[in-house]
Amino acid sequence: EEISVTQWGQSLYGAPFAVGMDKGLFKKAGIDITGIIGSAGGGTTVRNILASATPYGEVALPAALAAAAQGGLDLIIVNVGTHTVAESSLVTMPNSDIKTIDDLVGKKVAITSPKSSSEMIFLMELKAKGIDPAKITRVAAGGYPPALTMLEQGAVSAAGLIEPLSIIRKDRYRTVLAAKDVLPPMTTSVGITTREFAKAHPDKLKAIIAGRRAAVEAIYANPGEAAAVLQKMWNFDPAVAKVAVDNMIGPKMWSLGDFDRAELERTVDGLRLIGEVKGEIDWSKLIDQSFLPADLQRKL
Amino acid sequence: MRKAGDFLILIVALLAVWQVLHMIAGDTTLTSPADTFAKLGALMRTGQFWANVAETGQAFALALVISIIGGVGIGTLLGLNRTSGTVSEPILISLYSLPKVTLYPLVLLCFGLGMSAKVAFGAMHGLIPVALFTMKAIMHIKPVYLRTARALRLSPGQVAATIALPAVLPEVMAGARLGFSLSLLGVLIGEMFASKRGLGFMINSAMGLGDIATIMAVAVFLSVFAVAANALLLVIDRAIPR
Amino acid sequence: MTREGWIRLLIVAAAIAALEALCRTGLIHRTVLLAPSEMVVSLWHILQVGELNDDILSTLRNVLLSAAIASVLGFALGAVIHALPRVRHAVEPLLASYYAIPTFMFYPIFIVVFGVGTQAIIAIAVLLSIVAMITATLTGLDRIPPVLRKTARVFRMSPAKRAVMVDLPAAAPYLFTGVKLTFAYSLIGVIASEFILSGAGIGYAIAYAYNNFNNPRMYGLMLLVIIVAVAANTALDAVDRRLQARLRR
Amino acid sequence: MSRAAVAPKYPSAMPAPEVHARLTGVTRIYGAGTSGTKLHALGPVDLTLERGEFFSVVGPSGCGKSTLLDVLAGLAVPTDGTVEFEGKAIRGVPDGVGVVFQEDASFAWLTVRDNVAFGLRRAGVDAAEIARRVDYAIGFMGLRDFANAYPSQLSGGMRQRVCIARTLVLQPRLILLDEPFGALDQQTRLLMGDELLRLWRETGATVLLITHALDEAAMLSDRVGVMSARPGVFIDFVATGWPRERDSRIVSDAHFGAITARLWEKLRAESLKSLGSAP
C-alpha cells in the first residue's frame, strides 16, 4: 500500500517511514507499505491523501487544520508526526553586524512566502523575544534558496533557513538564532485520514501507527543506522545525513504518536500570529486517539 | 557543411557565455559548463535519474499521443465544416493563450496526484495547437483538390485517405512540433508544482535545496533532448513534399 | 455580430450553463469545482474586499512590462539576426525547439542576475515570450516583397527612411502578430512563475488558495485570469485581423 | 448568333455532326436557395458540342466561364435548364468526362508519375496497364525528365501539364479544360497549344477549352464561343474552318488575323462593360 508523507526526501519529517520500510517494521506491525507519495507539502499533500486508496498520510498541522476548517473535508487527526521546529534557524552573512535578533529592528528579513511556516516561526521567535513585528520588514523571497540569494546580495539583513539546506551551506552563513533555542516543542506534523477509512479499516491504521512508532524508537536507539538509511533512500550526502539526524535527536523531533495539548496549542498560537486561525480549535472533533497504542492514549 | 559548422560555433558561443556568466555569478548561483556536464555524467550513472527520466518520459509520451490523436481528431471534426471551424477558432485560440497553470489545481482535483494528472496537464498544453493547426489545414485544403476528387468520382473514404490526409500533413506536422514542445513543458510544469517523481520533481527538489548543479544538469539534458527531437521532426517535416 | 459570433456566444453560454447545472445538482462535488455563478460572486467579493488588489495589479503590471520588453527586444534581436544570415541559420533550430525547454529552471540564475522579486519574474516571462517576437520579426522582414525595396530606391529614399516608411509598415501585420503572442506568453510566464516560484501575485494567490482549501478564492482568481486572458486575446485578435486584412495580400 | 461569319478558307475536315453534349436554357445563380445575396453568374445558355469538335470559349473575366464548365462537368447543378451528355441527362460527374481546372490541382505530395497514375489506381486498372498508359502520357506531355519530381520542383506550366496528363490517361471522351495555360507566357502557350492539337487529333475526343487568349482560341478551335459579361450568355459563335491537321504556324496566316479581329471586335464592347464595374 502507498501512503503520503509531506516533503518526502527533502526534509527529515519522513525519516521514520524510511527507516520503518527499510527495516521491515511496518510488515512486522501487520501492513506492507510499498511506497511513499511525496509532495511539495501543505494542502497538496492533504489532497493527495484524500485521493489515494489508502488515505493515510503525514502532513503539516496547519495544512490539516486548514483542510478541516475551510475545505469542509471529513478528516481526522490520528497521531502526531513531529513536534519541533528545531530544524529552523535565522542566518546572516558571516561579516554582518547583526549579532542577535534584536539587531534586526528596522531591518529587512527574508521569509519564503506570506503565511508560510517560515513566517510563522519567525513571528513566534519575535514574540518569544518580545520584539514588535511591525518594526521589522518581512520580504517574501519565494523559497529558501532565493532568500539566501537576497541575503548574499544585501537585499535583506537576515533570512530564515531550514535543514538540511542549512547543513549543506553551513560554512557560508552565520546563525543568528536557532529556533530550538527559543521555541519550545510544538506539533508540526500529524497523521491524518478520512473518517470513512478509519471506520472501515481501523486495523490498518493501527498497524501504520505502530510500525511508525517502532521506527522512531529505532532511530533514537541507533541514529547512525538511520542516517545510513536516509543516505541510501534519499541520496543524501553521508555527512549531511549524519549531521541532520544527529541534530534532531536532541530536540526529539519525531514523536511516538501521542498528542500533547500544549504543543498543539503552541502551533495554533503561531497560526494566529499569521492570521491563519481565528478563534478556538475544537480538538475533540478533530482528534481520534483510538488508533494509538493504549500506552500513548491520554486525556487532552 | 558550413551550416553544421555555424551551428557548432553557436553552441561553443553559448557555452562561452555560460562560462563567463558562471565566472561573474559564482559557483553557488551558476555552475560552470564543465561542472554541469560532470554532474550530468554522475547523475546518468544513477538508476534514480533514469527512473525519473522514465517517469517523465512516460507521462510525456502519453500526453503527446493524446495530444496528436486527440488534436488531429478534434481539428478534423471542426475543420470539416466551415461554420464549426469559424465558430471554434477564437475559442481554441483563447484556450491556447490561457495560462493553463492556473487550472492545474483543477486537474489535480479531478485526477489526483500522479501519472494521470501529469498526462492530462501535458495533453492540455499540446492538444490545442495540434487541433488548431489541423483544423486550419482542413479548412484551407485547396477547393480545387476536392473538385478534382469529385471529377475523378472518388468515394468519401477515398477522398479522406488519398487527398485530405496527405494534403494537411505538412500543417499537422507543424502543429505536432508545437504540440511536442508544449506537452513536454506541460508535463514538466506539472511535475514542478506537484509530483513525487520525474524530472520536474527533481528540478523542484533541487531548487528547494539550492542545488544548482543538478538544476543545470537536468536543464542541459532536457534542452539537448528537445533540440534533438525537434531537429528530427524538422527533418521528417522537410521530407514531406509540398 | 456575425452568425458565427452568435453561435460562438451560444456555445460558450451553454457550456457555462451546463457546468452550473452539474455543480448545482451535486454531480460535480463542491470540493472539486464551484459553480460558475459562485466563481463570479467570489471574484466580485475578492475585488471588493481589495485584499488581493495589490497582487492583481502587480501581476498585470508585470505582464504588460514583460510583453513590452519582449516586443521591443525581440524586434531588435530579430532585426539583427535577420541581417546576419549565417547567424540565422545556426539559431533557427534552437528557436524552433525553444518552447520545449522549461524556462522556469533558470529562475535561480535570474535571481542572481536580476535580484529577487518582480525583476526575476519579468525576466522569465520575457525569456518565454521573446522568441515569439523574434520569429515574428524574422517572418515579417522575410515577407517584405523585394519589389517594395526596389520601389524605395526608385523614390531615392535613404536606408533609414526606407526602414521607417516602407519596411516597418510592410512588416507591421507580422510584427503585431508577434506582439499578440508576446502578450499571451508573458501572461503565461508571469502567472506560472508566480504559481511555482514566487511569493506574490495572482499565480501565487491561486496556489496558496489551493493549498489552503480556499476553493472559492481559488476559483474566483482562476476566473479572473481566464477573463483577463480571453479579453486581452480577443481585443488583440480583433486589431490583428484588421491589420491582416488591410496589409496582407 | 450567326455561325461561321468568317468564311472558312480551308474545307472543313470535321466528321458528320453527332451531338455529344448539349446544354439547354442553362442558368446558374449562386446563392439561389438561401436568403443571402443572389448572384446570377451564367445564362441562359444553349450549347451543342459535336462529337470530336474542338470548341473554345472566350469572354471577359468573371463572366461565368468556369461556372459553365462546372455545370457541363456535373460539378454544379444548373439553377435552370438541362445538361445532356451522350444522350443522357447528367447527375454528378459522368463517366467519360475529364476536367482540367483553372487552378493548379496537381497533388503536392505525389511525384509526377504518381499524380498521373492517381485516377487509374482509384479506378482499379491493373499495374502493367497503368505503367504503360502513364509512361505514354508523361512522354506525350514532355515530362519524362521530371517523372520522379514533385510538383513544387516544377514551374506552373509544367504542373498544369501534369494535371492534363492525369486527366488524359483516363481516356475521357469529353475533355474540359479551364485556362490550362494561364500560368504560361503567350509564346509558350501557343507551343503547348500544338501539343493539345496533337492530342485532340490522336484521341478523337471532344474538347471544350476555356481561354483568355484570343489568338489561342483562334488557332486551336474548330469553333469559338464568345460570351458576354456576367451573366454570361453566348453573343457569337465563330467557326474557324481550319483543317484537322493544323499547328501554331497558322498564326502567320492572314485568315488567323481575320478571326482574331472578329473575336476582338465582339469582345471589345463586353470588356468595356465589365471593366467599368467594381473590382
Added chain:
Amino acid sequence: MSRAAVAPKYPSAMPAPEVHARLTGVTRIYGAGTSGTKLHALGPVDLTLERGEFFSVVGPSGCGKSTLLDVLAGLAVPTDGTVEFEGKAIRGVPDGVGVVFQEDASFAWLTVRDNVAFGLRRAGVDAAEIARRVDYAIGFMGLRDFANAYPSQLSGGMRQRVCIARTLVLQPRLILLDEPFGALDQQTRLLMGDELLRLWRETGATVLLITHALDEAAMLSDRVGVMSARPGVFIDFVATGWPRERDSRIVSDAHFGAITARLWEKLRAESLKSLGSAP
C-alpha cells in the same frame, strides 16, 4: 538585326531622332562576384532609346527582360558595358526615370490617394500642387471611386494602375514598365493599352514596355525589340510604323496581323529553346 523589316503602312509620326538613353555592350551575370554558381542573365545588349519613343521588349520567360529594366533604371549595376541616360552615365536611379514593376508594388498600408502622393511628398512638392497632380492621375487611371480605398480592396489590375499613377505624378521623362498588365486578362489588357497610349501622347515621355503579349507589343509600340532565350540578347527590332494617334482598334488592321506574325516567327524558335530547359 534589320530595322523596319515590315514596311510601315502609315507614315511615321515620330519627331526627329534624339538619343534619350543608351546601353552599350551591357551584360549582367548574377553571382558574378561570389564563389557560388554564376548565372548569365543578360547580354551583351546594345540599345538606343530615342526621346519620345514607345519601345517594347518581348522575349521568352526568364530571358532577362526584368534584368534589362533594372540595369536601365540604375537598380542593378551591369557586369559589363555602360548605361547612359540623357547623356550622362547613370549611377543609382537617375532623376527623371519612373519605374512600374512586374510585381504589385502598391503600399498596402496607404490609401490609393496616399500611394499616389507618396513620391511627391518625398520630393517636397507643396500640398496644393500634390493634390492637383494626384487628383489628375487618379482620374486618368480610372481610380476616382477608389481614392480612399486600400490596395487590398482592389483587384490586381487596379493595384497595378495605382502603381502607374504613382509613377506618373512624378512626371518622369523615361517611363519603364515591366508587364504592368500581367494581372489582367487579354481583353482588359488591350483596353488598358489604350490608356497607356493616351498617356504617352499627353506627356511626350519615352516609354519602355516589357510584355509577354505579342499583340500588346504590336499594337502599342513604335518599335519592338525581340529577345533571345537566356542570356537575352536582341535578335530583332521590328518597327511598326503606326501613327502617333492610334488606339486598340488597329488590331483589326491587316498590318497588325503581319507584325504579330513577324514577332511570332522570331520568337517561335526561341520559345522552343527555353521550353526545353529546366523549370
